[in-house]
Amino acid sequence: LTVKDLAGERVLVTAGPTREEIDPVRYISNYSSGKMGYAIARAARRRGAEVTLVAGPTCLADPWGIETVRVTSAAEMYEAVLARLERSTVVIKAAAVADYRPKCKAPGKIKKTDAAMAVELEKNPDILREVGARKGARLVVGFAAETGELVANARKKLLDKQVDLMVANDVSQAGAGFHVDTNIAKFLYPDGRIEELPLMGKNELADLLLDRVTALRQTGAKA
Numbered sequence: 001l002t003v004k005d006l007a008g009e010r011v012l013v014t015a016g017p018t019r020e021e022i023d024p025v026r027y028i029s030n031y032s033s034g035k036m037g038y039a040i041a042r043a044a045r046r047r048g049a050e051v052t053l054v055a056g057p058t059c060l061a062d063p064w065g066i067e068t069v070r071v072t073s074a075a076e077m078y079e080a081v082l083a084r085l086e087r088s089t090v091v092i093k094a095a096a097v098a099d100y101r102p103k104c105k106a107p108g109k110i111k112k113t114d115a116a117m118a119v120e121l122e123k124n125p126d127i128l129r130e131v132g133a134r135k136g137a138r139l140v141v142g143f144a145a146e147t148g149e150l151v152a153n154a155r156k157k158l159l160d161k162q163v164d165l166m167v168a169n170d171v172s173q174a175g176a177g178f179h180v181d182t183n184i185a186k187f188l189y190p191d192g193r194i195e196e197l198p199l200m201g202k203n204e205l206a207d208l209l210l211d212r213v214t215a216l217r218q219t220g221a222k223a
């Protein structure tokens, strides 16, 4: 039996990596599998929320009962999220968005030569920062995947991007981060509080995160 404690909420979740094309056959990306974001989307739906999932390229099937919007690049994810921001009450950004993209995409396959080659990169828009700047009464959750200085880096992002809860995980730790079914996370809050969680399954972590979301929605402003 599941408590429908998210009934009435419209939850927007992002998941997976983004892909930034260099030419028609090559791209820059990262190791995100999408498992954490999909787990959150499924759990939110089970708990009664209306869920929209904006997903980068993953091997995962579209979850049942969830509006799933497929995107490839960070620019596409940006458009998809901002177009759906207005009607959402909770935004959870679990996607590993590429920070940079090739400045130019070659129209044909780039040919090999004897010379060294460089790909010039330009910055992608920071979706979470935009969402934070326009959040209104929404509750915004960010993720910070780090390989060092976990708490300091995550706290900086929490404040910079105006999020209400930051899920920090050290992706260099065994059992945490990309691809695996488990995670080791810390929840950081704007008031300085940190909740340190043990190793657990991503499904379990998703439910724990949504417990905190529900509590914050009850104490905080309602959209």
Ligand code: C5P
Residues within 6 Å of the ligand: 014, 074, 093, 094, 095, 096, 097, 098, 099, 124, 125, 126, 127, 128, 129, 141, 142, 143, 144, 145, 157
């Ligand atoms: O700065 P960093 O990429 O580590 O921040 C992680 C958080 O910001 C994640 O929640 C991620 O989804 C979000 N992000 C974003 N747009 C970007 C980069 C990160 O929404 N271009």
